[in-house]
Amino acid sequence: MSVYQNLIRPLLFRLPAEDASHLAALTLRLWPIWGALRAVNGFESSDLSTEIAGIPIGNPVGLAAGLDKDCEILPALSRLGFGYLTCGTVTLDPRPGNPQPRLIREQGRDALINSMGFPNKGLASAVEKIERDRHRCGDTPIVVSVSGTEVDDIVECHRKVEPLAHAVEINISSPNTKGLRIFHSPHVLDSLLGAIDAERSKKPLFVKIPPFPSEGEDAESHDSALSLVDVCLSNRVDALTVANTHPVNDARLKVGSGGSSGKPVYEPMLRMVSEVRQRVGDETCINASGGIFTAQDAWAAIEAGANTVQTLTGLVYRGPNVARDIAKGLAELVERRGIEGIAQLRYDGMIRL
Numbered sequence: 175m176s177v178y179q180n181l182i183r184p185l186l187f188r189l190p191a192e193d194a195s196h197l198a199a200l201t202l203r204l205w206p207i208w209g210a211l212r213a214v215n216g217f218e219s220s221d222l223s224t225e226i227a228g229i230p231i232g233n234p235v236g237l238a239a240g241l242d243k244d245c246e247i248l249p250a251l252s253r254l255g256f257g258y259l260t261c262g263t264v265t266l267d268p269r270p271g272n273p274q275p276r277l278i279r280e281q282g283r284d285a286l287i288n289s290m291g292f293p294n295k296g297l298a299s300a301v302e303k304i305e306r307d308r309h310r311c312g313d314t315p316i317v318v319s320v321s322g323t324e325v326d327d328i329v330e331c332h333r334k335v336e337p338l339a340h341a342v343e344i345n346i347s348s349p350n351t352k353g354l355r356i357f358h359s360p361h362v363l364d365s366l367l368g369a370i371d372a373e374r375s376k377k378p379l380f381v382k383i384p385p386f387p388s389e390g391e392d393a394e395s396h397d398s399a400l401s402l403v404d405v406c407l408s409n410r411v412d413a414l415t416v417a418n419t420h421p422v423n424d425a426r427l428k429v430g431s432g433g434s435s436g437k438p439v440y441e442p443m444l445r446m447v448s449e450v451r452q453r454v455g456d457e458t459c460i461n462a463s464g465g466i467f468t469a470q471d472a473w474a475a476i477e478a479g480a481n482t483v484q485t486l487t488g489l490v491y492r493g494p495n496v497a498r499d500i501a502k503g504l505a506e507l508v509e510r511r512g513i514e515g516i517a518q519l520r521y522d523g524m525i526r527l
């Protein structure tokens with residue numbers, strides 16, 4: 175167990191979850207310190223070089239959207255060993271998000287439940303911060319996540335952030351935002367992606383899709399989730415992030431329902447990655463998001479069909495070294511399995527849990 179897990183996490187976890195995350199973000203703002211730490215503590219291996227939708231990355235471990243909602247701490251995050259960073263989700267206008275409490279830890283399950291509802295300072299503020307900081311992130315690519323409840327708003331967000339980012343991720347899958355579910359209708363998603371496609375540059379476009387409905391729900395809703403994948407493909411989407419948090423009811427949240435993340439969503443995520451890979455073939459990039467905490471978790475997700483993995487709840491439970499630890503473990507696995515590099519690890523149709 176690390177210093178974070180033994181000493182820092184118990185202190186942080188005494189605070190309400192949202193206060194702890196603000197405190198962690200404040201610490202991260204001292205980014206020159208993190209730069210110095212990386213110099214002593216960093217990890218790089220050419221065995222982990224790969225790409226995300228054509229963008230070269232030093233390792234396949236990305237930061238998932240939702241930690242740096244206002245794109246304010248990118249330089250610090252770029253020193254934590256991630257292969258790429260996803261910031262946002264940013265909306266056109268500032269949003270307060272849902273009333274608190276809206277973030278709960280489930281410590282025994284290595285899980286979080288949140289009903290944040292996109293609190294953020296809006297597009298203009300995010301653009302200013304990315305313009306200020308994007309050259310201070312070394313060679314770590316920046317993906318900006320955008321969303322909204324109107325096609326025109328999302329298109330405007332895409333238009334403004336695309337020139338500044340390496341790629342843009344359209345988030346249609348937060349379970350906590352009223353009105354976002356309209357994009358779960360293939361017809362409405364098609365009009366959104368068609369409008370973006372009509373004016374986008376050559377930079378990659380990602381879509382973050384909702385998880386399959388939980389077991390017990392009908393086959394029809396499973397198929398309709400897959401039909402969103404087809405709509406993405408027909409609109410030249412380069413990467414799918416699979417998937418967002420899983421909708422749950424929870425009376426501890428002020429709004430009574432939210433999204434679950436962390437260990438409980440890992441196995442459903444693996445199955446979904448495998449199914450989506452079968453659906454899309456080899457070309458489309460897949461980013462696995464859900465319960466990635468260790469190198470073994472990441473390896474199994476890549477074997478199930480992912481090109482990259484992302485983590486967020488893993489960072490809360492394992493601390494700021496989580497990306498470096500996963501990358502180190504992946505490099506060891508590459509060597510032990512005798513493959514040339516992580517980019518050679520390919521979908522083999524098997525899910526190993």
Ligand SMILES: Cc1cc2nc3c(=O)[nH]c(=O)nc-3n(C[C@H](O)[C@H](O)[C@H](O)COP(=O)(O)O)c2cc1C
Nearest residue numbers: 238239240263288345435436463464465485486487
């Ligand atoms: C507190 C919190 C806030 C989140 N905010 C966003 C967000 O703004 N946009 C988004 O696309 N996903 C958001 N997510 C979902 C994560 O990006 C990720 O897809 C999900 O938590 C599953 O991965 P994990 O188990 O590694 O956390 C959020 C998750 C959490 C826990």
